[in-house]
Amino acid sequence: MILLDGKKTSADIKEEIALEVAELIKNDKKTPHLAAVIVGDDGASLTYVNAKVKACERVGFESTLIRLPKETSEEELLNEIEILNIDNDIDGFIVQLPLPDHINEQKIIMAINPDKDVDGFHPTNVGKMALNLPTFISATPFGILELLDRYNIKTSGKNVVVIGRSHIVGSPMSILLSQKRKIGNATVTLAHSRTKNLPELTKQADIIIAAIGIPEFLKADMVKEDVVIVDVGITRVADASRRNGFRLVGDVAFNEVSKKASYITPVPGGVGPMTIAMLLKNTLMANKKND
Structure with a gap:
């Protein structure tokens, strides 16, 4: 068994x-600039956004963090987005999700x-x-493709089961892996919580992408020997033996699978x-398009 080490791979990508x-700075080109907007004080979102800002610093990007109070109206957030849309100094930006309930996420996107x-x-980009x-x-899908590529995992002609149909991971992953591309050309089944006889599908899979959001959902008796497993899930579960009182687990029962x-x-x-590394890669791409 070989670990698909996202920590090391993302560090390699950041170094690149x-x-x-x-080289851009040496040639008097514009420094890539990523902005992030966060509404409210959700702890997990703040941690994630701060990690993005630190990653920008590490690779030499400029970064802007816009923190707005939870009470910010939808109209005020839309105005903030319009300012970023027309600011030529900003190459790319993100609005951290989830947003407060009174703001329509799709309208913001x-x-x-x-x-x-x-x-x-x-x-437009999804299309x-x-x-x-x-x-x-x-x-996240971009990071999974990159991880599979850098570990030379062959996907062409393979049976892939993607568990979970979210717009952020499962659905795009199923499309990307079925396409005619280097990490693609696979026969993909998109499964979800209502899929019948799921173990019958997963036992046939050469590659499984688990993104269903249920801790340790995928068990050893649901997979075949030599399967490739990509676990997208991350959940805190109580663990009295830990000093912080919890441990992080994925959608896969790691020890047995x-x-x-x-x-x-x-x-x-x-x-x-990998997710943060590929966000940086997208920002670099935006910078090159704007050059």
């Missing part, structure tokens, strides 16, 4: 990006300039992705670090 940024939508959530046209691919897998992502340290 940092070298490109140094629609308001973002697709050319600055480095999260890859705007319908281009579905048509296999050059565009921003949302960071890893004994049958040929490759598997750990949780944490697998898909998570």
Whole structure:
């Protein structure tokens, strides 16, 4: 069994990006600039956004963090987005999700300039992705593709089961892996909570992408020998033996499934670090488009 080490791979990608940024600066080109908007004080969102800001600093990007109070109205947030849309100094920006209940997330995503939508959530970019046209691919699916590529995992002709149909991971992942591309050409089944006889499907899978959001959902008796496992889930579960009172687990029962897998992502340290790395890669792409 080989661990798909997202922590190391993301560090390699950041190093490559940092070298490109140094070259841009050396040639008097514009420094890539990523902005992030966060509404409210959700702890997990703040931690994630701060990690993005630190990652920008590490690779030499400029970064702007816009913190707005939870009471910010939808109209006020839309005005903030319009300012970022027309600011030529900003190459790309994200609006951290989830948003407070009184704000329509889809309306906010629609308001973002697709050319600055480095999260890859705007319908224009989702449509281009579905048509296999050059565009921003949302960071988590993009990171999974990159991880599979860098570990030389063959996907062509393989049976892939994607568990979970979210717009952020499951649905785009199923489209990308079925497309004619280097990490693609697979036969993909998109499964979800209402799929009947799911173990029958997963036992046939050469590669499983688990993104259903249920802790340790995928068990050893649901997979075949030498399967490749990509675990997207991350959930805190109570653990009295830990000083902080919890541990992080994925959607895969790692201890038992890893004994049958040929490759598997750990949780944490697998898909998570790749997400930030690919957000930086999308921002670099936006910078080059604006050059």
